[in-house]
Amino acid sequence: MAPGPGEDEIPQVPTGTALGEWLGGVGPAVEIALCTRVRFARNVQGYRFSPQMDTDEARDLDAFLRQTLAALPLAEPLRLHELTDLEPLEREVLVERHLISRELAHVARPRSVGFDDAESIAVMVNEEDHLRIQVFQSGLRVAEAYRVAERLDDLLIQRIPVAFSEEFGFLTSCPTNVGTGLRASVMVHLPGLVWSDEIEKAANSAQKIHLAVRGLYGEGSRALGDFYQVSNQITLGRTEDEVLDDVSTAVEKLVEWERRVRDALLSGARRTQTLDRIHRALGTLQNARILNTEECLNNLSAVRFGVHAGLIDDLTARELDQILLLSQPAHLQRLCRARLDPAARDARRAALVRSVLGGARPCRDPEF
Amino acid sequence: MAPGPGEDEIPQVPTGTALGEWLGGVGPAVEIALCTRVRFARNVQGYRFSPQMDTDEARDLDAFLRQTLAALPLAEPLRLHELTDLEPLEREVLVERHLISRELAHVARPRSVGFDDAESIAVMVNEEDHLRIQVFQSGLRVAEAYRVAERLDDLLIQRIPVAFSEEFGFLTSCPTNVGTGLRASVMVHLPGLVWSDEIEKAANSAQKIHLAVRGLYGEGSRALGDFYQVSNQITLGRTEDEVLDDVSTAVEKLVEWERRVRDALLSGARRTQTLDRIHRALGTLQNARILNTEECLNNLSAVRFGVHAGLIDDLTARELDQILLLSQPAHLQRLCRARLDPAARDARRAALVRSVLGGARPCRDPEF
Numbered sequence: 181m182a183p184g185p186g187e188d189e190i191p192q193v194p195t196g197t198a199l200g201e202w203l204g205g206v207g208p209a210v211e212i213a214l215c216t217r218v219r220f221a222r223n224v225q226g227y228r229f230s231p232q233m234d235t236d237e238a239r240d241l242d243a244f245l246r247q248t249l250a251a252l253p254l255a256e257p258l259r260l261h262e263l264t265d266l267e268p269l270e271r272e273v274l275v276e277r278h279l280i281s282r283e284l285a286h287v288a289r290p291r292s293v294g295f296d297d298a299e300s301i302a303v304m305v306n307e308e309d310h311l312r313i314q315v316f317q318s319g320l321r322v323a324e325a326y327r328v329a330e331r332l333d334d335l336l337i338q339r340i341p342v343a344f345s346e347e348f349g350f351l352t353s354c355p356t357n358v359g360t361g362l363r364a365s366v367m368v369h370l371p372g373l374v375w376s377d378e379i380e381k382a383a384n385s386a387q388k389i390h391l392a393v394r395g396l397y398g399e400g401s402r403a404l405g406d407f408y409q410v411s412n413q414i415t416l417g418r419t420e421d422e423v424l425d426d427v428s429t430a431v432e433k434l435v436e437w438e439r440r441v442r443d444a445l446l447s448g449a450r451r452t453q454t455l456d457r458i459h460r461a462l463g464t465l466q467n468a469r470i471l472n473t474e475e476c477l478n479n480l481s482a483v484r485f486g487v488h489a490g491l492i493d494d495l496t497a498r499e500l501d502q503i504l505l506l507s508q509p510a511h512l513q514r515l516c517r518a519r520l521d522p523a524a525r526d527a528r529r530a531a532l533v534r535s536v537l538g539g540a541r542p543c544r545d546p547e548f
Numbered sequence: 549m550a551p552g553p554g555e556d557e558i559p560q561v562p563t564g565t566a567l568g569e570w571l572g573g574v575g576p577a578v579e580i581a582l583c584t585r586v587r588f589a590r591n592v593q594g595y596r597f598s599p600q601m602d603t604d605e606a607r608d609l610d611a612f613l614r615q616t617l618a619a620l621p622l623a624e625p626l627r628l629h630e631l632t633d634l635e636p637l638e639r640e641v642l643v644e645r646h647l648i649s650r651e652l653a654h655v656a657r658p659r660s661v662g663f664d665d666a667e668s669i670a671v672m673v674n675e676e677d678h679l680r681i682q683v684f685q686s687g688l689r690v691a692e693a694y695r696v697a698e699r700l701d702d703l704l705i706q707r708i709p710v711a712f713s714e715e716f717g718f719l720t721s722c723p724t725n726v727g728t729g730l731r732a733s734v735m736v737h738l739p740g741l742v743w744s745d746e747i748e749k750a751a752n753s754a755q756k757i758h759l760a761v762r763g764l765y766g767e768g769s770r771a772l773g774d775f776y777q778v779s780n781q782i783t784l785g786r787t788e789d790e791v792l793d794d795v796s797t798a799v800e801k802l803v804e805w806e807r808r809v810r811d812a813l814l815s816g817a818r819r820t821q822t823l824d825r826i827h828r829a830l831g832t833l834q835n836a837r838i839l840n841t842e843e844c845l846n847n848l849s850a851v852r853f854g855v856h857a858g859l860i861d862d863l864t865a866r867e868l869d870q871i872l873l874l875s876q877p878a879h880l881q882r883l884c885r886a887r888l889d890p891a892a893r894d895a896r897r898a899a900l901v902r903s904v905l906g907g908a909r910p911c912r913d914p915e916f
Contacts, residue, residue, distance in 0.1 A: 452895055456837035463831030467910060469824035527820055542835060 200277050200299030200316070202367065203501045207319015209435045211488040211497070214367045214407075216317045217278070218325040218424075220333050221309040221352045221361035225341040229353040230289065230306050238289040238306050245305045248339050249294045252332075258294035258303065269519065272510030278316070280304055301332065308353045309361070311336065320435065322364050322428040326420070348416070356413065360420050364427040365411030367396055368434055371485040372441035374406045375457070382437055383408075386430050390414055397477055405477030405504075410434065446489060458486035459542045466537050471530040472522075476507050483537070495540035503536050568645050568667030568684070570735065571869045575687015577803045579856040579865070582735045582775075584685045585646070586693040586792075588701050589677040589720045589729035591711040597721040598657065598674050606657040606674055613673045616707050617662045620700075626662035626671065637887065640878030646684070648672055669700065676721045677729075679704065688803065690732050690796040694788070716784070724781065728788050732795040733779030735764055736802055739853040740809035742774045743825070750805055751776075754798045758782050765845055773845030773872075778802065814857060826854035827910045834905050839898040840890075844875050851905070863908035871904050 202215040223229060227241050246260050263271055263284065271285040279302040280293050291306035304312040313336065315329040336342075343351040350361040357363070373379040383393040392413045395403030410431055412423045445454040461482035465471070484500050486492045505511055507529050513520050516528055570583040591597060595609050614628050631639055631652065639653040647670040648661050659674035672680040681704065683697040704710075711719040718729040725731070741747040751761040760781045763771030778799055780791045813822040829850035833839070852868050854860045873879055875897050881888050884896055 452837050456898070459835035459837060460832055463835030464828055467827035467831030469820050469827060530824070 199502055199505055200279070201318055202278050202299070202316045203505055204318030205498050205501055207317060207321050209432075210319040212369055212435045212438050213320035213431055214318065214369060214501075215278075216319065216321045216325045217314060217363075217365045217367075218322065218329040219312055219314040219363050219365075220329060221350065221357040221363075222311040222313065222333070222336065222340075223343040223351060223353065224310045225343050227310060230308055230310060231353060233289060233306075235289060238291070241310060242290040242292055242306050245311065245340075246292050246294070248336065249303055249305070251339075252335050254296075254332075254335075256296050258296055258301065260292060260294040262290070262292050264290060269510055269513055273514055276505065276508040276510050278302075279314075281307055281312075283307060301328070303332075309357070311340075320366060320428070320431055322366070322424050322431075326364065326424055355416075357415050359416035359418070360423065362415055362420050362423055363411055364424055365409050366427060366431045368408050368410055368431060368438075369406060369481065369484060370408055370434065370438050371406040371481050372438045372445055373434075374403070375445060375454070376441045378437070378441060379403075382434060386410060386434070389426055389430060391426060391430050397473075404474050405481040407477075407481070442485065442489065455491065455542075458482050458489075458491055462486065462492060462537065462540060462542065465533050466540070468530045468533070470523075470526045471507075471533060472526050473507070473509065473529070476529055476533060477504070480504055480507075483540075491543055493541045493543050495537060499536055503533060507533060567870055567873055568647070569686055570646050570667070570684045571873055572686030573866050573869055575685060575689050577800075578687040580737055580803045580806050581688035581799055582686065582737060582869075583646075584687065584689045584693045585682060585731075585733045585735075586690065586697040587680055587682040587731050587733075588697060589718065589725040589731075590679040590681065590701070590704065590708075591719060591721065592678045593709040593711050595678060598676055598678060599721060601657060601674075603657060606659070609678060610658040610660055610674050613679065613708075614660050614662070616704065617671055617673070619707075620703050622664075622703075624664050626664055626669065628660055628662040630658070630660050632658060637878055637881055641882055644873065644876040644878050646670075647682075649675060649680075651675060669696070671700075677725070679708075688734060688796070688799055690734070690792050690799075694732065694792055723784075725783050727784035727786070728791065730783055730788050730791055731779055732792055733777050734795060734799045736776050736778055736799060736806075737774060737849065737852060738776055738802065738806050739774040739849050740806045740813055741802075742771070743813060743822070744809045746805070746809060747771075750802060754778060754802070757794055757798060759794060759798050765841075772842050773849040775845075775849070810853065810857065823859065823910075826850045826857075826859055830854065830860060830905070830908060830910065833901050834908070836898045836901070838891075838894045839875075839901060840894050841875070841877065841897070844897055844901060845872070848872055848875075851908075859911055861909045861911050863905060867904055871901060875901060 224241060227233065227237060230238070233241070249258050250260055252258070271280070274280045274293065275282050275285050277299060279295050279299060281304065284291055284293065284304050284307045289306055293302060293304050295302040300316050302314045313329055313332055315325045315332065317325040345351055349359040352358050352361055370379060373382050386393050390413050392411050394409050396407035396409050397404035410427065412427055415423065444450065461479040465479050465483060480500065480503060483492065487495055487497050487500055506515060509525055512525055512529055512532065515532065520528060592609060595601065595605060598606070601609070617626050618628055620626070639648070642648045642661065643650050643653050645667060647663050647667060649672065652659055652661065652672050652675045657674055661670060661672050663670040668684050670682045681697055681700055683693045683700065685693040713719055717727040720726050720729055738747060741750050754761050758781050760779050762777050764775035764777050765772035778795065780795055783791065812818065829847040833847050833851060848868065848871060851860065855863055855865050855868055874883060877893055880893055880897055880900065883900065888896060
């Protein structure tokens with residue numbers, strides 16, 4: 181897609197062309213549990229917490245931590261980027277790839293991010309905490325992600341005077357992270373629970389053991405595309421093993437539950453309704469000329485369910501997950517190499533989706 | 549489609565396999581003016597009007613008129629059917645083909661219909677009037693349809709003592725038909741005017757010259773599928789030529805207006821929105837597993853617009869018009885050779901529509 185008339189060419193964002201680990205498409209229960217993330221919140225002694233720092237202090241710390249990250253003895257050195265050097269659109273691309281938080285993209289202070297080529301490690305500097313060490317693994321792999329994060333954390337702690345209290349554990353900017361500073365979260369795709377009106381019940385049962393269930397896209401409680409993020413809410417007074425176990429067990433239960441309701445949706449009298457919903461979504465994505473993010477995500481969700489249920493031919497789960505990412509506003513503009521207003525984005529998004537999903541077909545219908 | 553379990557096989561309805569003249573697909577402005585109908589209301593001296601007749605009187609008149617109709621010196625004799633001999637579903641098929649009125653299908657008295665193989669002539673016996681002589685011609689052909697109807701009317705009047713007053717003209721059961729007993733109506737497809745929110749204005753301008761504009765499908769003012777019927781409302785005090793001219797001129801104006809708004813909908817900034825609407829409708833029809841009459845008609849309307857605008861490949865206007873008829877409830881059940889409840893009909897309708905529209909494709913998109 182060449183830039184249209186009046187559209188500015190934009191610089192290339194410093195990420196790989198691959199999708200990154202969070203859409204890796206392999207790992208346990210990946211058709212439901214797309215990706216596991218484990219992160220540690222760490223701060224450096226002798227500096228105020230990020231929200232209280234002035235610009236000079238933040239610049240000083242940012243430089244120190246970048247130097248430290250660059251020198252880590254890793255198999256592959258991290259790519260380091262000062263976010264003030266990046267265009268707003270490039271920062272948005274990093275947000276859509278889950279490499280940085282929305283806060284880090286928008287905050288004014290000097291700040292950086294370092295990530296590896298596979299995008300399975302991303303360390304944020306001067307976010308809410310001085311360091312946010314994040315490790316991603318596709319599928320439901322809490323223990324594995326934790327092991328990588330722990331090793332990275334060890335390497336950093338050896339090189340940095342970390343803010344730690346014998347009484348409370350690791351000290352963090354926000355009290356909810358004090359203690360282990362650990363958050364384990366899993367991105368899950370739950371169309372079955374949403375379509376069966378069981379998502380509230382499922383979210384409540386996770387909340388009972390102090391897990392948060394939030395929409396992965398969109399603001400507030402709306403979960404666009406039936407994508408959710410399940411994570412622990414508390415760190416203080418809970419060991420790392422307990423946190424990992426809570427999240428892992430809860431997601432395993434959600435996965436089982438989701439599989440059960442998907443089977444029910446595809447059985448008996450409800451099967452026709454489910455096929456109707458899935459195939460209509462495919463028809464919309466293959467034919468629309470105007471497609472906003474919300475409608476796109478919601479239809480991709482239905483089609484993703486269909487692909488994993490074997491109801492759609494000539495479309496791979498991989499192609500579909502790719503579109504999930506590439507149809508996001510910043511990625512779309514990067515792909516078009518042009519800044520686009522919302523109306524132009526909706527038209528380009530529709531064109532992109534058609535070009536990828538155009539060849540997909542509902543499986544041969546036995547009834548007629 | 550063989551009958552499913554528990555579905556009764558139903559008798560074949562006595563109509564041809566063709567679509568009938570009203571979906572003939574040829575004639576002036578047929579992409580907008582599907583079909584012209586001219587009908588005369590006539591009554592026989594010495595009999596009460598149909599609503600007042602008792603069963604014996606109705607049976608007697610019905611027999612007499614059938615005999616008369618059978619003996620008319622036509623190139624092809626009319627096929628005559630007593631409606632009490634037909635199953636309710638068979639009568640519904642005749643209604644959907646516009647050969648008989650809904651009233652004639654449901655009224656209790658002895659009554660008949662005679663029509664030719666092409667379904668371009670249909671004479672109802674013991675409807676609101678003793679005789680309703682109807683002639684259909686595809687496209688906008690008011691004068692031509694009138695000539696055929698007039699000839700048929702002459703043949704009948706020569707053989708029947710017709711109720712006629714020197715003062716009022718032909719006497720009819722309802723005062724609105726007194727005089728010429730003539731109604732000319734044209735079935736028009738106006739998606740452009742509906743989508744542009746100009747349909748009210750168009751209908752009002754027709755009403756100003758005493759024409760009625762009614763939805764062809766559905767009850768009341770809702771026009772499913774953007775199909776309307778334009779006809780004269782008064783007969784008394786207006787010559788036949790004036791009535792024909794009123795209807796003809798008004799429909800010509802509507803056709804021009806519709807063409808103008810279609811051009812506007814396909815130009816400039818609105819083109820993408822229009823393509824979006826048309827191609828989404830195609831996607832829905834090609835993929836839905838459950839499709840009720842209303843949604844089916846509305847999407848067929850959009851696709852019909854698209855086919856006539858050259859936006860859809862591998863689908864002919866003829867195939868589309870065929871589906872318009874065959875997807876109606878009674879035709880659908882006849883095709884399935886089974887009585888179906890509404891849920892089963894919606895599933896079979898979706899399957900039928902997929903089977904006919906499955907190969908259609910949006911024309912190659914130049915933008916991407």
